[in-house]
Amino acid sequence: MNQNNNLLYKLYELIKLNRLLSIRIKFMGIVVLMVLLLGYSNHYVITKNLSNLIEEQLLQHARSLGENLSAIVADPVLTNNLYELHNIIDRTIRDDIHVRYIFILDTNNNIVVSSLPEQLPKGLREINETVNNEISIKRLQTDEGIIWDLAAPIADGLAGTLRIAITDEYRVLGIKQVTKNIIISSFVIMFISLILAYLLTRLLTKSLFTLYNFTKQLGQGKYDILIKPDIWAGKEINSLNSAFYEMVKNLKTLREKEENAQKARKNLLQKTINAQEDERKRIARELHDEANQHLAAINYGLDNLRHINDIDRIKAEAQELKVLVKEASDSLRALAWELRPKLLDEFGLVLAMKKYLEYLRVQYGLMISFTSNVDSIPVPHTHKISIYRIVQEALINIIKHANAKKIEVAIQKSKENIIITIDDDGIGFDHYDKESLGIYGMHERATLIGGKLNINSNVGEGTTVLLSLEINVEEIE
Numbered sequence: 001m002n003q004n005n006n007l008l009y010k011l012y013e014l015i016k017l018n019r020l021l022s023i024r025i026k027f028m029g030i031v032v033l034m035v036l037l038l039g040y041s042n043h044y045v046i047t048k049n050l051s052n053l054i055e056e057q058l059l060q061h062a063r064s065l066g067e068n069l070s071a072i073v074a075d076p077v078l079t080n081n082l083y084e085l086h087n088i089i090d091r092t093i094r095d096d097i098h099v100r101y102i103f104i105l106d107t108n109n110n111i112v113v114s115s116l117p118e119q120l121p122k123g124l125r126e127i128n129e130t131v132n133n134e135i136s137i138k139r140l141q142t143d144e145g146i147i148w149d150l151a152a153p154i155a156d157g158l159a160g161t162l163r164i165a166i167t168d169e170y171r172v173l174g175i176k177q178v179t180k181n182i183i184i185s186s187f188v189i190m191f192i193s194l195i196l197a198y199l200l201t202r203l204l205t206k207s208l209f210t211l212y213n214f215t216k217q218l219g220q221g222k223y224d225i226l227i228k229p230d231i232w233a234g235k236e237i238n239s240l241n242s243a244f245y246e247m248v249k250n251l252k253t254l255r256e257k258e259e260n261a262q263k264a265r266k267n268l269l270q271k272t273i274n275a276q277e278d279e280r281k282r283i284a285r286e287l288h289d290e291a292n293q294h295l296a297a298i299n300y301g302l303d304n305l306r307h308i309n310d311i312d313r314i315k316a317e318a319q320e321l322k323v324l325v326k327e328a329s330d331s332l333r334a335l336a337w338e339l340r341p342k343l344l345d346e347f348g349l350v351l352a353m354k355k356y357l358e359y360l361r362v363q364y365g366l367m368i369s370f371t372s373n374v375d376s377i378p379v380p381h382t383h384k385i386s387i388y389r390i391v392q393e394a395l396i397n398i399i400k401h402a403n404a405k406k407i408e409v410a411i412q413k414s415k416e417n418i419i420i421t422i423d424d425d426g427i428g429f430d431h432y433d434k435e436s437l438g439i440y441g442m443h444e445r446a447t448l449i450g451g452k453l454n455i456n457s458n459v460g461e462g463t464t465v466l467l468s469l470e471i472n473v474e475e476i477e
């Protein structure tokens with residue numbers, strides 16, 4: 001557990017270090033690591049092969065030397081010519097740098113001659129012997145390093161045994177030399193690679209720093225940034241630069257658009273407030289002009305009635321007053337219809353629309369047809385109000401501007417969406433005052449509920465308002 005924690009802590013430290021180190025240091029560290037790894041693996045493979053090769057050659061050499069020498073010494077041994085034997089051994093040792101020692105044993109294992117000035121080291125005599133009159137080679141680990149001791153029969157063993165030792169010294173020396181060369185070349189390569197890595201990372205970080213500075217400026221709202229193409233930077237960096245430049249340009253236009261939209265919104269808000277005020281004034285005027293006038297007339301009529309004695313005249317006056325009451329009630333009702341579609345709460349959207357259309361039909365004497373393939377529209381309640389207002393605005397526009405004879409309203413529901421069309425055969429229009437809020441409001445409302453509004457109109461060809469909504473089952477209350 002503790003060890004685990006320790007390990008985790010070390011890992012954490014490493015990550016922290018990683019974050020602190022610059023790309024340059026990391027990159028150069030990787031270069032050093034790679035060169036070292038390459039040098040080490042090269043060294044391993046080369047010395048291993050070289051060592052095997054040298055060993056093989058040394059053994060070959062030992063074997064042929066043994067065979068030759070045992071043939072040469074056979075005669076002097078048999079004739080006990082010690083002088084000749086010493087000569088041969090001395091010459092061999094002098095001429096062959098690989099030979100460490102030579103001695104000859106007679107058939108009783110007594111030393112006949114030896115190149116070693118002192119006594120044979122203990123156990124050396126017994127350590128190797130011919131096997132079935134064949135040459136035998138033993139690998140000995142001594143204080144001086146590895147030695148190959150060779151025992152060769154002289155005159156088929158009849159004259160004793162020749163012993164020669166070949167040292168490993170030259171193999172070790174060769175390997176040392178190779179190792180030295182590899183280390184030197186690795187350092188040279190490392191030095192060159194480090195310079196290259198330094199230059200490359202400089203190139204990289206320079207571009208990154210430029211981008212970093214630009215980003216900082218961007219953060220401070222400075223969009224007029226000029227990024228010059230860098231001939232030293234690579235293709236990728238230059239692509240990054242131009243992508244960045246493109247982004248800044250887009251940001252700039254986006255910002256400008258956003259600012260314009262902000263202005264437009266502010267403008268619109270002011271207009272909406274004004275429109276609200278106008279609407280209030282209109283309602284007040286309507287109440288005053290229509291209902292109040294009627295009520296005043298009724299009041300006057302009732303006053304008048306008190307002074308009339310003739311029952312027939314009273315009846316006639318009452319009849320007239322009734323008409324006035326009806327007119328007053330009509331104008332109040334019209335106002336109420338516009339202000340709040342209370343039927344929406346009571347009957348739902350489809351029925352409320354139907355009732356509203358009936359009211360318009362009676363009120364304005366229009367030919368209005370209504371078709372729907374559903375009884376209710378599956379959208380949230382707040383959406384229903386928006387839909388109702390859009391339809392209402394379209395209809396009021398027809399009454400106000402279109403001079404139409406026929407209006408067709410249709411609700412078409414399919415699996416995925418609902419399409420509501422309001423079609424008139426009025427005068428149509430090809431442009432309109434963008435300052436007016438009706439159509440703008442229709443679009444806004446449609447967008448707010450995730451729908452799409454299309455108004456198709458041509459002068460003299462009537463107008464079609466088309467509202468389409470996707471049905472999203474999850475949204476329905």
Ligand SMILES: Nc1ncnc2c1ncn2[C@@H]1O[C@H](COP(=O)(O)OP(=O)(O)O)[C@@H](O)[C@H]1O
Pocket residue numbers: 397398400401402424426427428429431432433436437438439440463
């Ligand atoms: N159904 C229609 N037929 C003819 N003209 C229309 C129709 N609907 C809208 N318009 C024209 O579009 C203009 C803008 O309409 P709108 O934004 O609702 O503003 P408003 O109704 O207050 O004038 C109207 O003034 C009118 O000229």
Ligand SMILES: [Mg+2]
Pocket residue numbers: 393396397438439
């Ligand atoms: Mg309008």
